[in-house]
Amino acid sequence: MPLTDDALWRTLPDLPDVLDKIANGQYTLHGGVVRHAAGTEQGGQIVGHLLFPGDAQQTQQSIEKLQTVIEEGLGSLQGGLDQVQQSMGVLQGLQVANLALSGLNLAVSTAGFIVVCKKLDALSAKIQAQSQGIIETLKMVGEAHDRSLLGDEAQFRSLIMTAQQFCEHVDVAQLKSLVLPFTKEYQFTKLVLQKHARSAASNVDRFDDISLLQNRLINMGLMLAHVQLRAGTPVYAQAALRGLAEDIVDLNKTRIEALTTDHAFASRVTQDQYRNVRGFLRSGKEVVPALSYQADLIGVDVSHPGTLAKAAESKEILLFAA
Incomplete structure (x- = not known):
């Protein structure tokens, strides 16, 4: 199902073809960007950008829902396990970063x-x-x-x-x-x-x-x-x-x-000091995916004004087609 202008603002659950291709490894996630997996005919090219809701709690729920959908698709997976694991890792990073920053759209909304x-x-x-x-x-x-x-x-x-x-x-x-x-x-x-x-x-x-x-x-x-x-x-x-x-x-x-x-x-x-410093280093690492996501999001809004406002109003993850 090719993405057309009609699909630009559809929520991700309404695009089963995209979800299936993430689940079977044809697409991978890079921050908030969906790309064709390496090794495919269009390897590395952008499929679309994920736009998360403006509300931190809704964003968290949307990420968890997307993780569940991908996990459920693993049962029929025939190949591309590395790509799927990469996508799950990206989602996990965005999930943790969202909790760390209390929202993925702090700089842009x-x-x-x-x-x-x-x-x-x-x-x-x-x-x-x-x-x-x-x-x-x-x-x-x-x-x-x-x-x-x-x-x-x-x-x-x-x-x-x-x-x-x-x-x-x-x-x-x-x-x-x-x-x-x-x-x-x-x-x-x-x-x-x-x-x-x-x-x-x-x-x-x-x-x-x-x-x-x-x-x-x-x-x-x-x-x-x-x-x-x-x-x-x-x-x-x-x-x-x-x-x-x-x-x-x-x-x-x-x-x-x-x-x-x-x-x-x-x-x-001491052990307590070690735990504090280790947790501090980990928290620093965890905010980086959210910062990269926001930087990419600014580029999308520059090319297509109004994108951020549309995402902020949504309760679901949107996919903006490249």
Whole structure:
């Protein structure tokens, strides 16, 4: 059943041919993209893009439903088991990422943007509550960067509120003026995290502060992408999301290298500390699929305006044909 214009906005359960081909290994999932499996005549070509609902709970239910459909199709599987396992792995990654980020459309949807604003405000409150620890954490990057925490937080909260106002009114000129301050905040936080990532002791002893700052980094990256998108520069919105995903991966790699090479320190790490750090590294890895998905989604909406709005209104996964 070839996909026609009539099928562009149909929900995935109404496209049994697509589901069957995922289940028998002819199609595979790459993030939120359905592709022809490697080794087939059209290997690697895009079939369509999966568009998840705007509501986090509905997205979770839709992913679980899709997993069930693919699993049920395994009984008649004749070949392509590797491709099916890959697709199931992608779905599992998106499922975990959805739980980790409380939604797969945070950077690209209006509702998701409001969630990010609330998250950043809550993180600012936590940073203020942990002010002494955060100050000590920031000091590691050098006295030149030792700023008044309360003044910094007041400025940052004002930036969030201003961005929300300009996004709601689609004030493009004012939104463009916010790109620089958001980028500076993002880069400063990343530099702090990079400095600590190279120290095995910091990864453990300053674990709570580092977890808080990385959470802030993720949400700042989402905020920056949304501002870029609303300012009419989707290419830079995509770059912000892909850059964020790369930064999380690089931070994890640096931490692992630091922890595995400092044998003297590693021998003093308790089981609880080890579990905390391992879980933190895993959570960083788990958000990457969602960031890649959102970056791809921006590209779809640029080519076909209104795609994101349509997906946000749906209660099921939609397939937008390539």
